[in-house]
Structure formats: structure tokens, C-alpha cells
Amino acid sequence: MKSLKQEVSELIYRGFDTNIKIAVTGLSRAGKTAFITSLINQIQHLSTHDNLPFLVSAQERRIIGTKRVPQKNIMVSRFDYDRAMSFLHAEQTQWPEPTKDVSETRLAIKYKPVKRSKRLLGKSLTLYLDIIDYPGEWLLDLPLLELNFRQWSEQQVSLMKGKRAGFAKSWLEACKTLDLTREADEQQLASLSSVYTQYLHDCKAGGLHWVQPGRFVLPGELAGAPVLQFFPVAGEVPQSDKKASSRHAPTNYDLLSARFEEYKSKVVQRFYKEYFATFDRQVVLVDCLTPLNRGHDSFVDMQQALIQIMQSFRYGRNGILTRLFSPKIDKVLFCATKADHVTPEQHVNLVNLLDQMIYPVWQQVAYEEVEMRGMSLASIQATQAGYIQESDQQYPAIQGDTLAGEFVTLFPGEVPAKLPVADYWQSNQFDFVQFKPQQSIHGEPLPHLRMDSALEYLIGDKLR
Ligand SMILES: Nc1nc2c(ncn2[C@@H]2O[C@H](COP(=O)(O)OP(=O)(O)OP(=O)(O)O)[C@@H](O)[C@H]2O)c(=O)[nH]1
Ligand SMILES: [Mg+2]
Known part of the structure; x- marks a missing residue:
């Protein structure tokens, strides 16, 4: 009788929301690794310290215990928390190293529920938290899905103005040697692709983050794969003659166009299907201070990149995202990171600035019933x-x-x-100096600003 009761209870229990997938993204150097490191660290100290006063379940002393558990998806790298912490524990502290790919980690939080329906299931429940780190640059590729190679080429080449024109010079020069109508020369295409990829890297190094294809600058496991060996075509595009191209071997143009289509289906669509569509909630980290330091071009460009990133949360009924992937993200948290770089009375401005950058798209997303919030925080307070x-x-x-x-x-x-x-x-001159993290003490939580408010927004309702 007891085991039957147990089974029934387990069955009901499984139907409850006990697992949540939180994805963390942002353009490179936005603060993803620091955020996830702090998030794991704060949760680990939750039942023993008062480190998260604005997390209601912690304030109500309902957290029984927390631990790191093996991740579910074993095909993805593990988020290297221990390595990140070793940098922060060292006598000469350092920030954790840059990361280039997707990684994942899993935490279990045992808590006392307050919801009546949950309380019927037992005095304690466990919430499993999957946290995924992936580059924001990958979200810049979404618009590609609605373009053909010719349209995409025109769009990319028309962007090569101002600062970008200078970076694109070598690639434009190198392209003059390419005859698009001749039989495809893989070697030449590979070498021109690497010049194009260098152009994208130069844009990023120059503070311009809106680069496409986003995977070219952060290829992860695809580094060196031919699916990343294409580039837009500048100038006159040959008219496609289907009959001729079926008779002859493919031309340079045919191969570039075919690779662009492969990239769309095997890289972009795959990412949205296999990862994006499985996320429940999304954190987008934004470093507003570095572009302010760098000036107008860099600032405007970051705003453009953010607007692009936000397109991934505009599902709509007939949007391409809904048609292809049925995403289920119901909350997006935008965070202006590294708030400890500025004095506390400036934090309001930091949030206002972030809100205004994303406001035009925000309105539409709100209409489509994805909840959004903006806040400023410091994952690891260094000042x-x-x-x-x-x-x-x-x-x-x-x-x-x-x-x-x-x-x-x-x-x-x-x-x-x-x-x-x-x-x-x-x-106006900005001089947001970078600071070293303070040495972290074993057994003590990392200092932070508003990680508790962020966590309350992200998981507070799941711990009720
Ligand atoms: N003062 C301060 N600096 C921070 C904070 N978070 C990140 N930083 C700084 O920002 C840099 C980048 O942070 P990461 O967490 O590595 O950023 P990321 O988004 O993971 O970067 P990539 O892995 O290269 O894409 C760090 O090396 C620090 O210099 C913070 O909370 N406070
Ligand atoms: Mg990182």
C-alpha cells in the first residue's frame, strides 16, 4: 500500500515543474562566465549564508540544501566552475578566461514549498536548474533564415561603410581575383573565407559587434569546417542559369550559395532546434560601459546587435521562430553587467540606458506575451x-x-x-577603469550586486 502511494505521488510529482532550463547569453566579454560562476556560487551558499536577501525562498528560510549534480546533456561541455573559482581564490586574483563555445551545468535546490498543491506532495521538493552558457553572436544569425544568398550578400556589402570600410579593405581587394562564373576552386574559397573571417574579427576588436555570420567569429566545434567557408559576394552577381549549372560542375558562385544554404540549415536552424527551443528562461547580459568608453560608432553598433538579438524572442503567431522551432521561453532578463564599475547613484541611469536601447523591440515582445525585465548588476563585485x-x-x-x-x-x-x-x-569623456576581483575566501559567497533580484526573477516562482 505504501509503495502504491509512493508511486502515485511520484507520478503527480513528475507532472510538476521541477526542472528549469536557464540560458545565459551576451556578446563576447559581456560577463557570461562571471555571471554563471557567481550564480552557482551564490546558490551553493544559499542554505548556510544570508547572501541573497531578495530571493524570497531564502529570506523565508525555506531552502534546505543545494548541490551541483551531473548535467543532463552529456554532448555539451561542462561549465568549468572549479577552474573559474581557482582564479578567484588565487593570491594574485584574475578574472576567469574567455570561453568560446556552449557549456552547461546543473544544480539541485531542495526546498520547502509553500504552494498548497505542492505541499500535498511532501514536505520538501527539489528544483533542478540547468544553466547553459552560449555566445550571443549565434543569435545574430537568425535573420539569415529569411534571406537568400544574393539578398544576404547585398545586405552585408552595403554595411561596409565608415569604420567597417577600413576593416573590409583587404577582403574586398582579395575578392578581385575571384571569378564567380568559373568552376569552383575550394582552395581559393577557403582562403578568401579566412580573409572575410579576419574582417569580422577586426570589426569586433574595433568595438563593432554586429557581425554575420556570427558562428564565424566563435566557431566552437565547427572551426575549420567547410560549412563555415563562404562569404558574401561583392559587386556584380552572375545570373543563375539552372540548366547550365546542372550540365557543368558547380561554379564558385554556386558553391558559395550552396554553402550559405547549408549554413542556414545545418548550423543556424540546428542551434535553434536543438538548444534554443529547449530553453525556459533567458538571461541576456549587456556591457553598456565598454561601448561608452569607445565612442559613438561602437555604441550605435551595440544597440543594433542588441536589437538583432531581441528578434529571437519575438515569436508572434506566424513568426519564423514559431513556425520552425516552437520556442517556449516565457521570461527574458536583460542585465547591464559590471555595475560595480560606476558609483551607486549611476545605477538608475545604467538601467534607463539599457531600457532605452531595447525599448523599440521590447514593446512588441511584451505584446507577444514574453515577460521582460531590465536591471543592472555586478556578478562579482570588484570595488x-x-x-x-x-x-x-x-x-x-x-x-x-x-x-x-x-x-x-x-x-x-x-x-x-x-x-x-x-x-x-x-x-563627455568616459573612463571606466577595469578592476581586479577581490580574493575570494573558501566557504564564503562571492560579493555581488543584485544577483538575488536576478535569481528571484528567474526562479522565485519555481521555489514557491
Ligand atoms: N568589475 C567587474 N567586472 C566584471 C564583472 N563581470 C565581468 N567582468 C569583466 O568582464 C570581463 C569579461 O567577463 P566574462 O565573464 O569572461 O565574459 P564572457 O561573456 O564570458 O566573455 P567570453 O567568454 O569571452 O564571451 C571579465 O574578465 C572582467 O574583466 C563584474 O561583475 N564586475
Ligand atoms: Mg565566457
């Missing part, structure tokens, strides 16, 4: 906030060790509350 006293005046300041190891106290500048216009940079 202390305080005041500088000058004669009888007090000024806000932050204090910490710079990456070069120099201890400084400074006011890094005001974050604009509105989207800055082009000449804004002439009268």
Missing part, C-alpha cells in the same frame, strides 16, 4: 563604493585594485540617462 571628502563637500567614488594592481579611489564618470547623440562624446 567598494564610498565618498571622497573635498573641503566640506562629499563626492561619490569607488575604490579597488585596477588590473595593473594599483589601488585607486575615483569617480569614473556619469552614465547618460538617455541614448547619447553623436556629438555627446565630444563633451
